[in-house]
Amino acid sequence: MKALIVEDDFTSRLLLQEILKHLGETHCAMNGVEALEAVQLSLATGAPYDLICLDIMMPRMDGQEALKKIRALEEAQGIYSTDGAKILMATALADLKNVRVAYGSLCDGYLVKPIRKDKLLEALRKLGLPG
Numbered sequence: 001m002k003a004l005i006v007e008d009d010f011t012s013r014l015l016l017q018e019i020l021k022h023l024g025e026t027h028c029a030m031n032g033v034e035a036l037e038a039v040q041l042s043l044a045t046g047a048p049y050d051l052i053c054l055d056i057m058m059p060r061m062d063g064q065e066a067l068k069k070i071r072a073l074e075e076a077q078g079i080y081s082t083d084g085a086k087i088l089m090a091t092a093l094a095d096l097k098n099v100r101v102a103y104g105s106l107c108d109g110y111l112v113k114p115i116r117k118d119k120l121l122e123a124l125r126k127l128g129l130p131g
Contacts, residue, residue, distance in 0.1 A: 001130050002042070003027070003051040006035040006066065007090070008058040012113065016053050016090065019117050023130045024050075032061025032069070039070050039085075043077050049085040051129055054107070056091040056098060063089060064098070067105045081106040086127045090115055 001024035007013040008030050020026050027049075029035040035054070042048045052070065056063035067087060074084040088109040089102045099110050109123045124131030 001025075001050045002047065003053065004029060004035065004038055004042075004049045004085075005053045006030075006032065006058070006063065007053070007055045009055070012055070012090070012115070015115060016120075019115075019120055020051075020053075023124075031058045032063060032066030035066050036061070036069055036073070039073055043073060043079075048074075048079070051124070051127075052085045052087045053090045054087055056089060056093050056102075063091065064101055064105065067102060067107055071106050081108075086124075086129060088120075088123055088127075090120075 003020050003026045005013055005016045006029045013028055017026050027038055029038050054063045054067060071081055086108045088111055089107050090111045092113045094112045102110055108127055111119060121131035
């Protein structure tokens with residue numbers, strides 16, 4: 001499994017990386033702009049991400065905007081959300097508005113921080129990913 005962790009908080013990024021490192025290759029981005037660059041590169045090289053863990057509150061470009069743009073990049077390549085990367089929002093924002101916007105933009109799951117290893121692995125299994 002190839003995963004991209006998009007998180008501006010060092011501790012959260014390290015935690016996700018520690019949980020996912022045993023499941024395959026992990027890359028990190030600190031904001032939505034870096035995430036888009038990573039996704040573009042992965043699509044261009046024919047090695048797209050299987051999983052993207054995406055925070056919402058980040059500088060330069062938030063996770064909601066990055067989610068929309070990632071799905072647009074995939075669609076431009078003929079990859080629709082059901083066949084694209086599984087995108088899990090991993091955020092401190094638990095309000096209904098943010099959850100609704102994320103699912104409306106075709107995220108595949110929503111985890112509220114603090115992220116627990118068992119909950120993350122359970123979410124991966126539900127999405128058909130190694131966990």
